[in-house]
Amino acid sequence: MRIVDYQNIHQLLKKTIDSKPDTTAYRWFLDSEGTSESVTWAEFYDQVKQVGKSLMALDVQKGDKVIVLSNSCYKWVLADMGITCSGPTTVGIYQSNLAEDCKYIINHSDSVVIFAENQEQLDKILKIKDEIPNIRKVVLFNGATQDDWIISFDDFLALGKNVTEKDYQQKVKEVTPQDVATIVYTSGTTGVPKGAVITQDNVIFTAQSVEGCAEVLEGDEGFLFLPLAHIFARTLIYASMLFGTTTNFARGMDTIVDDLKMAKPHWFPSVPRIYEKVYSKIVSGAEAAGGAKLKIFNWARSVGDQVVDCRLNKEPIPLGLGIKHKIASKLVFSKINAALGGRLRFCISGAAPLDPVIHKFFIGADVIILEGLGMTENTSFTNVNRPDNYRIGWVGPPGPGIEQKIAEDGEILFRGRNVMREYYKMPEETAKDISADGWLHTGDLGEIDSENFLRITGRKKDLIITAGGKNIAPSAIEGTIATSKYINQVMVIGDKRKFLSALVTLDPDNIAEYANENGIKFNNFEELLANDKIVKLITNEVAEKNKNFAKFETIKKITLVPEFTVENKMMTPTFKVKKNVAMDAYQSKIDSMYPKD
Numbered sequence: 205m206r207i208v209d210y211q212n213i214h215q216l217l218k219k220t221i222d223s224k225p226d227t228t229a230y231r232w233f234l235d236s237e238g239t240s241e242s243v244t245w246a247e248f249y250d251q252v253k254q255v256g257k258s259l260m261a262l263d264v265q266k267g268d269k270v271i272v273l274s275n276s277c278y279k280w281v282l283a284d285m286g287i288t289c290s291g292p293t294t295v296g297i298y299q300s301n302l303a304e305d306c307k308y309i310i311n312h313s314d315s316v317v318i319f320a321e322n323q324e325q326l327d328k329i330l331k332i333k334d335e336i337p338n339i340r341k342v343v344l345f346n347g348a349t350q351d352d353w354i355i356s357f358d359d360f361l362a363l364g365k366n367v368t369e370k371d372y373q374q375k376v377k378e379v380t381p382q383d384v385a386t387i388v389y390t391s392g393t394t395g396v397p398k399g400a401v402i403t404q405d406n407v408i409f410t411a412q413s414v415e416g417c418a419e420v421l422e423g424d425e426g427f428l429f430l431p432l433a434h435i436f437a438r439t440l441i442y443a444s445m446l447f448g449t450t451t452n453f454a455r456g457m458d459t460i461v462d463d464l465k466m467a468k469p470h471w472f473p474s475v476p477r478i479y480e481k482v483y484s485k486i487v488s489g490a491e492a493a494g495g496a497k498l499k500i501f502n503w504a505r506s507v508g509d510q511v512v513d514c515r516l517n518k519e520p521i522p523l524g525l526g527i528k529h530k531i532a533s534k535l536v537f538s539k540i541n542a543a544l545g546g547r548l549r550f551c552i553s554g555a556a557p558l559d560p561v562i563h564k565f566f567i568g569a570d571v572i573i574l575e576g577l578g579m580t581e582n583t584s585f586t587n588v589n590r591p592d593n594y595r596i597g598w599v600g601p602p603g604p605g606i607e608q609k610i611a612e613d614g615e616i617l618f619r620g621r622n623v624m625r626e627y628y629k630m631p632e633e634t635a636k637d638i639s640a641d642g643w644l645h646t647g648d649l650g651e652i653d654s655e656n657f658l659r660i661t662g663r664k665k666d667l668i669i670t671a672g673g674k675n676i677a678p679s680a681i682e683g684t685i686a687t688s689k690y691i692n693q694v695m696v697i698g699d700k701r702k703f704l705s706a707l708v709t710l711d712p713d714n715i716a717e718y719a720n721e722n723g724i725k726f727n728n729f730e731e732l733l734a735n736d737k738i739v740k741l742i743t744n745e746v747a748e749k750n751k752n753f754a755k756f757e758t759i760k761k762i763t764l765v766p767e768f769t770v771e772n773k774m775m776t777p778t779f780k781v782k783k784n785v786a787m788d789a790y791q792s793k794i795d796s797m798y799p800k801d
Contacts, residue, residue, distance in 0.1 A: 508568020
């Protein structure tokens with residue numbers, strides 16, 4: 205495909221405005237009954253201009269930084285486009301970040317204005333007000349304002365009423381491909397967050413590269429619940445602008461299931477943790493039903509697995525197997541599809557590896573999950589499987605215009621217009637990750653096959669080297685063990701140790717059900733972590749999963765710990781375990797598993 209050299213994001217957006225002005229751009233739900241509001245592309249553009257003009261009225265100049273602190277919602281996208289189209293730079297902050305985290309990003313980025321979602325987010329800002337001296341104004345999406353420093357969103361939009369269309373369009377024309385669109389702070393599984401500087405050209409190129417891989421059709425609708433503070437979600441928003449299709453917003457993480465049924469999307473992006481939870485509920489439901497229903501479910505799953513094998517091997521599906529699959533779809537799989545809205549053609553999975561067992565199950569159920577790869581530093585996109593050419597355990601070939609190669613030490617490298625300019629104010633860190641000839645060092649280990657498909661085999665930093673000299677990539681082990689319905693999360697330990705051990709968290713619903721069925725009394729969930737019967741259950745589950753590994757890869761000891769969450773700072777907002785934080789928190793428990801080391 206040919207990559208169009210748009211001058212800036214505004215020009216990219218204007219293409220869709222001119223070609224599809226009356227198509228619904230964004231829709232959001234107000235309740236569980238399906239009541240919704242929406243805007244067309246033409247209406248969206250008018251509001252984008254209002255935001256840009258109001259920023260001009262506040263004397264926010266090209267290159268000035270503007271914070272968005274909010275859950276994913278329509279106003280997030282509106283603020284972002286209003287900012288980037290008129291020249292300033294968007295800096296997103298996760299809604300789950302604490303006040304101290306917000307303070308670091310606000311000050312490090314030199315931001316001058318904040319868009320805050322509601323009172324909860326505003327309270328964080330008020331807590332650090334005296335420590336963020338550069339902030340001129342806080343714009344509140346929802347809620348009442350309190351003083352001159354804080355302004356409602358409606359009042360903010362009114363600020364630009366005296367800015368002329370001519371002056372606005374002049375500002376827009378001054379934005380160049382190399383101007384900074386956004387600074388995206390890595391959520392930081394280790395160390396201090398780094399701000400990846402993403403240019404207008406990075407965004408323009410990457411959106412088109414995504415467009416070249418996706419089979420999005422006229423009239424398709426997407427569904428978004430991932431955090432827009434992460435560039436993964438925003439890249440797909442920018443790509444949707446090119447498609448000129450509709451994006452539906454979830455009301456929140458706890459309403460995803462209900463909102464999917466109302467939105468009826470044709471596609472949506474997610475992270476493995478969500479697919480894992482859905483899979484666990486499906487399997488648990490079948491096992492709880494027992495009897496004939498469980499037998500039918502297991503039969504349908506077996507049929508689905510056989511169909512997937514044929515598809516992956518590019519073999520024709522035998523007539524008899526095809527008939528069985530239609531029956532399985534009617535009896536079992538159709539219910540899964542209905543729960544996802546009933547119109548789904550494909551999903552995208554990124555941010556972490558998707559367990560192959562779970563992946564195969566969904567494809568067998570005609571829920572096509574396309575695994576991809578991206579990181580903040582390459583605008584969150586390099587590779588993805590295609591709807592007509594996908595594999596399990598591989599992240600697909602690169603998108604148009606993106607180069608990939610494997611370094612001598614096995615590290616995956618990328619080069620292209622999707623690669624960030626730099627880390628903001630961190631030249632030494634930039635030099636570590638981007639070579640002089642433009643190759644981005646990802647820190648991932650992998651391999652490339654003859655068809656240019658890429659497979660991730662581990663992380664350089666996560667690589668465990670045992671006392672016996674064995675090199676072990678823990679992610680595959682963690683993923684396999686976590687397929688147990690009783691297990692939620694797994695963190696493998698063993699660097700410079702004689703054997704592997706693991707910190708394990710429990711699936712609250714399935715463990716509570718097991719406890720009740722087996723007469724295990726408990727006052728709170730924490731008590732179950734130390735219960736001998738529960739420890740034995742999980743030990744046996746891990747032992748069963750160990751059969752999938754080489755002897756040196758097996759887990760010899762486990763310790764049950766509370767769930768890793770964003771709130772307890774054990775996970776990033778994209779659901780990656782902060783291993784250094786967990787190691788520090790549970791060092792004594794880890795040491796107890798190695799008494800003679």
